[in-house]
Amino acid sequence: MVDSILLNPIYIIGIGLGTSFILGFFKSGRFQAHPSAMHSERIKTAPWVLMIGALTVMTFISAEWLWSFLFNGQLPQQIYTAGFEPPFSINLLMGRNEAFFTLMVNLVGLLSGLYLLDKFKEMGTHALSVYLVLIMGLNGIIMTRDIFNLFVFLEIASIATAGLIVMTSDVKALSAGFKYMIATGLISGFLLIGIIFAYYFGGSLNIDSLAEANLTTVQGGVFAVFLIVVSLLLELKPFPANGWGIDAYEASPVGINAVISSASAGATYYVLSKVLIITDAKWYAVTAVVGIITFLGSNLMGIKQTNAKRMLGYSSVGQVGLLLVILGLSEQLGNSFKFIIFGIMMSHYLAKAGLFWLVGIVKTGILKDWGILRKKPVLVFFMGTFIFALLGLPPFPSFFAKWTLVLTLSAAGLNLWVGLILFGSLIEAVYLFRWFGYVLKLDADKERSLSTPFYRTFPVWLFGLLSYYIGYVASVMVPGGETLGMFYLPLAFVGFLFIIDRYLPVWVKNTLSMAAMALYGWYYMAGLSEFRMLFAIIFIGGGIVTMIAGYAKSGKRVGFYPFVVMMYIGLGGLLLSENILQFFISWELMTLGSYVLIIRGKKSMPHALSYMMFSLGGAFLILAGFGLAFAGSGVSSISLDILKNVTRYSGLIYTFLAIGFMTKTAVIGLHIWLPGAHAEAESDVSPMVSAILLKAGMFGLVVLMLAMGSQSLGGVSLPYLLGWLGAITALLGNLMAAFQEDAKRLLAYSSVGQLGYVVFAMAFMSHLGWLTALAFALNHFVFKALLFLAIGGVVMRTKTKTMYEMGGLIKRMPLSFISVLIGIIALSGLPPLTGFAGKWLSYNAVIEKGWYFQGFLVSIAGLVAFLYCFRLIHVIFLGQPKDKFKNIKEAPIAMLIPQYILIGVIMLFSLMPNMVLKPIGEFLVQYFPDGALQWDGGTAVSSLGRWSGVAIMNITIGIFGTILIWLLFMSRKAVKVKQFNIFYSGEAPSRPELTHYGYNFFAPYKKAVGFLVQPLVTRFWDGIADILHSISDFVRRLYNGNGQMYAFQVILFVVVFSIFTIG
């Protein structure tokens, strides 16, 4: 028999109690007389070793049990102490869930015990025994099947917790502990009365017997159930009656609050789930409502926090709220309930413990001082891990849990819940990412050092790595998880890059990454067809070309390459994905990678945050859309094809997905993240995020529109709306670009406008429209990468992005000038270069479709593009060279090579547009058979007109060459003059700075049409952020730190709760 070797779970309780009893003999006072510090040190350590031993054994027992449940088919076992039947004995149950939860409690207890080594030395042996009792109590809470025993264990746990808080010997902790005692005392009171009533009406104290007694059907039984449920809910610190709990988080030492957050919350939660079986469906619903209020409220509160512990406290409470929601909806979730709980619980458990431990390592609660963590990049890595895990980003378990949650809820028709949960998650992301941004960007106090003894970092390491492993486990368990194999190898490479990241110079990593991407493209992408192949060329081909610029960097560039590769894996994954799970994981991977890339820029902290917020918001909308599609298609499949078969909610799905994708293409209204993010990024990151990443949104739209065609919402055709939106985006984006003083911001706004063209053209849903969109997209990719690289090179040399500070750089950087010149000609769509293809096609499409006014707006946008194009090249490269740039060098060769590759591409496209457009047209025919373009050799013939790129190029070159030769002949003896040899009305200029016309270049234009570019959208989003903050600020007044107030809140909660439940 296998189970014979299993240790009886009662030993967990026994060892806990026994050891803490023994610990009582170690009187700390007895050893203080010893003069030898060494000696006293060793003796002080002895009780700690004893406790760790006890915890290890307890952990081992749980682990052993869990092992046999999982792999040996062990059956749950009831344990009765002292030979009595319940209610007279302590009645324990060791089942799979119990084993799991006790393992969680004991493991975090053990690791926190390790972690707290020096804290315990300070607090003395009493603390050790109290700590052990706490862990023991939590184990008891989990295992007991007896409602009275439950009360006892709860009491033990709360008193032990309060004791530990008080022992910290600081005034704040003392008051926090006291408040904690008052509140838990009150709650225990309610629980006790509830138990008495339950026993009276149900005749048993055993939970299972009570469940059979159907208490809710008995008049008084309802009251019993009410009291039990409300008190257990209160134990979980529901919003807003949780001030006492938050204070406890803030005041207790970091190891302890890791236990409170991870273990206590888990245990109490488990109890609630255990006890709820004595109730009926109504109570589940109530639990869900309390949960969602807690989730939203606590996360809202988190926004305003400046202290890490308190903020994490709110986050913990919020997470528990989410668990309550899931528990409350367990009926509707059916089979996937356990998986969801597992995922969310594990993420919360690992991440929260890990984050609390990090707080202890950093030794400050003030969020803005966290830059110091950068001294240990590994810890930053784990912090990122925990934050991503907490927020449910892949590859962490909560991602898969949330994914399943949303799909299942949608399938059950609970769309409001989906919305609220996603909204709450978004709010949570606000403060967690803000915090992470502080860590990555804010200046650290150089004086302070970061001490990281092994016993403190080990738990962090362990939990960090566990997060990944459990993520893997969850990914296997999730429906469709078997299709995730395509991510393993690439992500393994990312992991490899992380490992070598700190040791290799940048050129090795750059080469490795490029080779890996080439392999990735060759191995995975070779078989793709049509759209996917086209985007594969942009994503992977473009990615490799822009990465050549990476050779210009020196040093190690720690933390860059893993994320670049991750972003490209995400992008590639989008193309490879066949089901919505793969698609969504790819989307999130791409977002994650690009977030880290963007935040690397010098001043990009706020911009990266807003990027992340919009991306996550968009991702959540996509998730919601997928959920609806999953529900609306009628077939329980996660294949991407469900989009084609949607029967219900099709307008809503279309809207959600379209808006989600358009956060990436930065359509007007959702564009405010883009300029900052693109402009402040590093010089080789800007082309990646601008020229390549934006196309991901376009690819999303391609998938959506091909699958769903045209949909309408409320009688309005959605593509029609998109068309207007795209046109307005194009115009306003370009107008805003024309008024920028910062070169990279100008380019970023130009991207907004250019993607507006794309959205506009796609909205046509016609052959020509899509051909236009693809021509625009290809063109935008090439010239925007070219321009960002060229300007990046200039910025690298001049150390400024403000255009009017430059000037006359053509003399010093002629090669960059040529790049920019070609780039802007392609951008503005002048024949004979490739940009004209898109313009010509768009006119055809406009006339064919009859969207004259939208087409007109887009034409105007094209005219405005001239303004900023010229400004870009003039103010930087022409005009007067400045004193301080007299000896400036040409951009590094590594930056120039990709530029010239791209110029080659532009020239090739321009000479032979049919080479690219013809095949695209051919595969577009299967989707849009009507109105295809005819090709007559190199001449495109539409029903409206004709365009021969080859002929135009040749004729233009012919004329150009002839005139140039003539002029060169006529002025063959020209004297080369310098910058001040200009006619200045008989005067001579005094300084180049005063002779360069660059600032506010289009002043008259701004005077006339500037009213169009008032930052209304920015104000709108700022307004929303303000509202969130002020709500948060208002709610914060509930938490005034007054113990009586907190007790009153608890009672008020009970009263309100009673009104709503038993009325």
Next chain:
Amino acid sequence: MSLKDIEKRTVIGPMGEEIEIDPLRDYYCAATPDLKMEQRKSSIPIIEKFANWARSESLWILAFGTGCGGIELRPLVTPKYDVYRFGIQIRATPRQSNVFIISGYLSVKTLKRAIRAYEQMPSPKYLLALGSCTINGGMYWDSYNTINRLDYYLPVDVYVAGCMPRPESILAGFDSLKQLIKDGKGEGAAKYAEKFEWYKKNQKQIIKDWDMPDYNW
């Protein structure tokens, strides 16, 4: 513009390096007029003759009035005199003009600007000096700040005497200028290049704060 602006200075570059700036060397072309270039003629006489005819029939005046004569030029474009019919037009930039009219007395301060403007014109260029002031100082002959003889500083092709000359005289002056050009004698610019050092010596003698390169391209 003053002497201060052509002093050498040191600025800090973007990489934190120090950069020496010598405005005269760095910002101005150091070349002086090349006599060969100024006298460049087509090897085929008929073409040169044709070119001279075109030059004489297309006289573009630089719109730069010095002294009191500036206002006296205005009647030329009125219906009564209408110089346009003789191929004479007015341009606002020396780059596109080939006739410079010194219309009256020249103070030293204006002389500096006149030299700059004259040198900025492409050759062949012609200089028409108006009024007694440009010939011998006229009524300002003993002024502390006006020059006496223009031809010491710039090569004059045609003098039109008078104080001020009537528009008819100016038209007559244009006629003689045209004749000069047609005869291939409108070579003021070549003369300037030939006796460049002498001109510069005279100019520098009276312009005490010489704050420009020797030749303003």
Next chain:
Amino acid sequence: MTFEPIQIAWTLLGLFIVFNVGLLLTSTVRKIGARVGKRRGIRFFQPHIDLIKNYSFRTNFSHGIMFYLAPVFRLTGGIGIFVFMPIIYGSAHFSNFSFAGDAILIMYFIFFGTLGMALGAGEGAMPFSAIGISRGLSQVTAAEIPLVLAFLAVFIQNNSFSITEIVAAQQGGFLNWTMFTNPIATITAMLAFLGAMMRSPFDIVLAPQEIPVGPPTEFHSSFLGVLSTNRAIFPIAKTILYINLFFGGATNWPVLILKAFLLYMWSVVVGTVFPRFRTEQSIRWFMKYPLILGILSILVLQLG
């Protein structure tokens, strides 16, 4: 249509005619302006002489490579729109290279020269040139706004971009001209036409004396010569586009020249009557009546 080498010769002949007509038109227009002021004005062949003189300067200097390329870009733009446009309707010889593109090509080719000129003026490093460019680009883009609408209206009306087809549709009596079939679009286009001709009230770009002569201030001798060559070809070429789109095209040279002259006179008449706009005033003006008319012209087509 296929390309034959002899085509080049015919195109060059057409170019030569247009070049001379352009120069003569310039002098004629100035002469008419002078007559309004009771002067005799310049001689008819004065632009020719000026051009020869500009090419026969002896000294040149250059500010850099873009300084060379600017006039080249400019003239390429001018000649380009000429060679891509059919000149004489129904003539095999004077259809130029119109097989390569259509009206959209012409619309965009117009900017080719503008951009090049702006770049060269920028290289000249003269701040006043840059001010002129800033004004010019702002104003030209504003003037194009009604123009795009008017052109769109014509394209919609004919359901074609092909200039030849648009001209063909206007044959058979002057009542078939777009001018009569779509008067609102024609009015819009003619208002926009004013903005592109660099004449008063839209000549603040050059603003003689204020910013010496605007963008071309630094250009001289043969550089200016190339620019003046363009100044002769470009307005005529552009006028031909208008003739083709709105005024029934032309079936022979005299008709073409007459129509070009009349169109040219339109901007002259307005220019002699109205004073100069400031840049933002002209932008606002273009965004008022011409824009409303333009929208109206398309609405009429859409509803009718």
Next chain:
Amino acid sequence: MKELIERLGTKFPVNETVFQRDNLTFITTDKIHAIELITHLRDYEGFSHLVIITAVDWIEEGLFQLTYLLNNPKLKVDMGVRVMIDRKEATMTSSHHLWAAVATYQRELYEMFGIFFPGSPRIKEPFILEGWDGPPPYRRDFDTKKYAEDTYFPRPGRETHDPAEHMKEKMYPEGS
């Protein structure tokens, strides 16, 4: 006007009064009180506008006469405040704080007469004469004819006539 002069007389030393016209009066005061007097006129008597500051070289007396011409736009009257300063030590208190234009006048006076105004902005920058290195040209001991002859390459053979004599000779030869 007279009352005004009397009023001023009670507060400042007013040495000499010339009633030029109904609306133009000159008063003379000393160097020490001049700026005070002008400030008083500006702030209390409504002479809010400075018309000009000019100087006269009284070489025989060894004095410069500075005239501050003020205008009262309400009463439409002008008042010139004259200050006599020593020619050898030609320094005057600056009054650039009273009107913005004063600094420019003072620059001109420094350039042309060599009268120095300590503290006046840009006082030593050239005003009209760029690169002038001779004595201040408006001082009467500066011989402008000699200077011009030395400097400006006079054309030989130029005949000069006294206009009055010349006209008499030419027009009325019999009268001589």
